[in-house]
Amino acid sequence: MAGTSAAMVAGLTTAALVTVGFLGHRAAEQVPAELRRPEAGAAPAVREAPRDGNRPTALPARSGRGTRVVYSLDDDRVWLVEADGTVRRTFGVSPSTVDPAPGTYRVTSRSGSVTGSDGVPVEHVVRFASVDGTVIGFSAAVDGSAPELDPGERTGGIRETRADGAAMWRFATIGRKVVVIR
Template identity: 60%
Template sequence: MTSSSSGFVAALTAAAVATVGFLTYQASANVPPELSHPQALSPSDVSPVKAPRDRRHPAALPSGSGSGERVVYSVDDDRVWLVGPGHKILRTFEVTPGTVDPRPGTYTVTSRSSTVTGTDGTPIEHVVRFTSVQGVAVGFSAARNGSTPAPDPHRRTGGIRESRKDGDAMWEFATIGRKVVVIR
């Protein structure tokens, strides 16, 4: 095979992989809510009101944020905690939410994509989805260029953006079926 034909084959392969990734994202973004499998646990598992915070240590894991290994996401504080065995905080970081917030409750990771284009047109990686709200997929992701800009308030977006480094940690931790606890 000549080098020009191998380059052509590589370009076709790359285009096919990009198309499949985009179609996968589009399909998951349009899953009806009744099929997205959010699994709310009993009210005693997650505090229905804003979980108490430690004012001296704002990055401390709030009480009332569930139990076991889990991702905890505070909608009000725009912060995530990755909680490992023994209630140990493996990592905590700030995020930039989309315009659509998930309701407080307990969910599980339902799908993941290594690279796709976000609903805002930004190339993103390490997408970890856990619910949908009125047809908008909600999950964590990192922009491939490392940016975390505020979302356009006129668009319905469910992407919760994190830095690339934090996105790497989320990708490693939040596999399919991992518990995600959303608190106020």
């Protein structure tokens, strides 16, 4: 009888796993292309976000939902967005030499103060991506300077003012969503 029970449990478990796998596959097929993660080695889909020509600092349409940081590669601008879509703060940034691909990320680590990849002391470091070994994140130079970009150097620090860096630090805690758009 114990052998029959074990066989029945194994059969039910197998059937449940096959059903969950099938349903997961079906659900994945229903996800819109712009929300899918790219396959390993494939180029990520470019996320275009329409702009309001009358209000250039307005939050771009289709820049995600919920509480998030939105970073525009084309505009060199950041928006700190509340769950209801209200923009808490927006500000310009100085980009690094290495850009993350458009897509959705999460804040993975933070540091109060470190030396940036360009040798400048920085504070309020909020990291969210890595590109070929170059870590990407927001930071503010302690001396208030903007980075001097050398195209031959791979740097990932997206610089903001000290005041904007302090606001980012309070807002972008570990796990916070970061949406990168074009």
